[in-house]
Amino acid sequence: MSRRTRLSVTALLLAVPVFLLAACAPGGGTDKVIGGPARAEEPSRVSIPSIGVSSQLIRLGRNADDSVQVPPLEKGMTAGWYTGSAKPGTPGAAVIIGHERIPDGKAVFHDLRKVTRGTEIDVERGDGKVLRFSVTDTETADPSAFPTRKVYGQTDSTALRLVTCAGDDPDPRGHPVENLIVYAELVAR
Template sequence: MPSRTPHRFRRTAALLTALAACVALAGCSSAEPSASSSSAASGAPSAPASAAQGEAASGSSGPTGSTEPSSTDEPRQPGPAHVSIPSIGIQSTLMELGLNADGTVEVPPADQGMTAGWYTGGSVPGAPGPAVLIGHNDTRFGRAVFHDLKDIREGAEVLVRDGAGTTLRFTVTGKETVSKKAFPTEKVYGPTKDSTLRLITCDGEFDAEGHPVDNLIVYGALA
């Protein structure tokens, strides 16, 4: 019987490409972002009311039903529960992030800025494909969980523990700061045969509306 892997791989590729429209422009801000359309146009998408400032917020419509249902003959892999980066002192539980009613990607609330989130529509860490973790740099409450992510070095370990207590070790393979207007969608969200990790937060200078103009992306691979 032919393997279903190519079909699942192509479907994952399409879903992740659609997802990129939602979270590629994740951003943090030193001032509460406006809910107006001009905020999204400036490259700092509007955040939900619960994510007022310094958020990795999305402003584009997301894929409908983007979480691929698990097959009845494939056991469901436990989702990630905790992430730590020993070299820069980052430790956080992981909340699950889905989609808001308007199709935008959920982000951790501003008052939980020290907690990162895993987008459940992407890959589970340890499974083939990129798993996406989103964290704030700063919020109106102060520095947030990924504030020091800029200091991470190639070769550093990122430890992700799942709900069953199994710890996966990812190795940082690179990082880059990119303009929100030139986000490398395929590089970040495109399918990978191996298990990979992407950590995303905000970076760069602030624009006239108080929104950072760049994103920091850290790439990792399962060790």
């Protein structure tokens, strides 16, 4: 890896945790989210049958401050694929972000904490191909200790990461105090 590439990857990894505060904030979200998929190999839907999740995916990029976009609160039942991550089915980690709750109640990833090792997650691409992933691990982390490299870093496997905020007791500002990350690997194309 060249020095320039290492610096770009390092800059990305250092900037990513900023999105978590926005994702957990009651007023989080952005008006810059664009619909998807733009290409056949991009994801268009995520499904987790065991917890009743079936969501179209919106495309998420970066905000003006270089933080990762999150779905706007008015789309609380819709998850989003971070376009700076891998395309599902290719080597690397595809990252899908969704809210756990919104001011009006439950959101798309409300029951994500119920998934366990072996839970199946299907990701449909724009070309209609469905990729099946199997959960390998889950992790709860304090936002200040978010495992950025583990979630967004390079991997030789074909992986999926689901990210949401969690925690039953919000901080004094009303923000959830934890992040929930679900790790999964491709098992069927």
